């Protein structure tokens with residue numbers, strides 16, 4: 001569950017170049033919601049994700065995750081709830097290291113320093129089992145270097161790595177923007193499967209209106225720092241793809 005109560009975010013407050021990136025926004029995203037966020041450049045989409053993730057603090061208002069007020073909580077301390085995937089499939093993975101080592105590093109990143117992630121054998125079996133559900137044929141190629149995979153494969157693995165640690169909320173920040181259409185489709189389908197399989201609450205920011213139409217059960221359209229449209233699951237069923245394009249005319 002994600003809740004924003006009257007949240008605003010200004011940059012350069014009080015200066016000539018002040019920007020109100022998010023204005024008095026109140027919204028609740030329920031457990032299991034799969035929300036797609038669209039909007040023109042500069043409309044506040046990334047600011048919205050950054051406020052949820054905690055790498056920006058609101059100027060006003062409060063933010064709750066899983067019923068806990070996290071407004072003052074740093075990004076690191078929210079990471080037990082939040083998995084986040086960015087645009088660039090190369091970020092967050094080490095190309096020269098094996099697939100398995102990349103999974104190991106990702107698992108260690110969210111663990112306190114005194115915790116281990118099980119024996120090599122147990123961890124390898126866990127990764128194999130999780131990977132096999134994606135049907136990419138990689139479960140028996142864990143020694144292959146990460147850099148030998150395509151951008152789409154890497155992004156799919158990044159997604160899986162990000163949620164293996166019991167995250168409840170998945171934030172996707174234009175995860176397919178750097179990919180060709182076929183790879184982008186593959187990554188979106190993988191993301192959709194992972195969201196279902198892991199029973200996640202998800203927020204996807206995208207400029208791809210076809211994806212916004214195809215995936216998720218709710219659409220938010222941002223405009224100049226406010227939520228201009230909040231399309232529910234029932235309303236979304238009545239929408240045509242052309243309606244989404246018309247929002248941007």
Ligand SMILES: Nc1ncnc2c1ncn2[C@@H]1O[C@H](COP(=O)(O)OP(=O)(O)OP(=O)(O)O)[C@@H](O)[C@H]1O
Nearest residue numbers: 011012019021039040041042043044045046047048
């Ligand atoms: N760190 C910052 N300092 C100053 N202004 C910022 C900062 N981050 C964002 N902004 C401004 O806040 C507004 C909202 O930006 P934001 O990145 O949230 O938009 P967006 O909808 O994600 O855009 P895009 O689709 O281009 O990624 C923009 O006017 C942007 O220039």
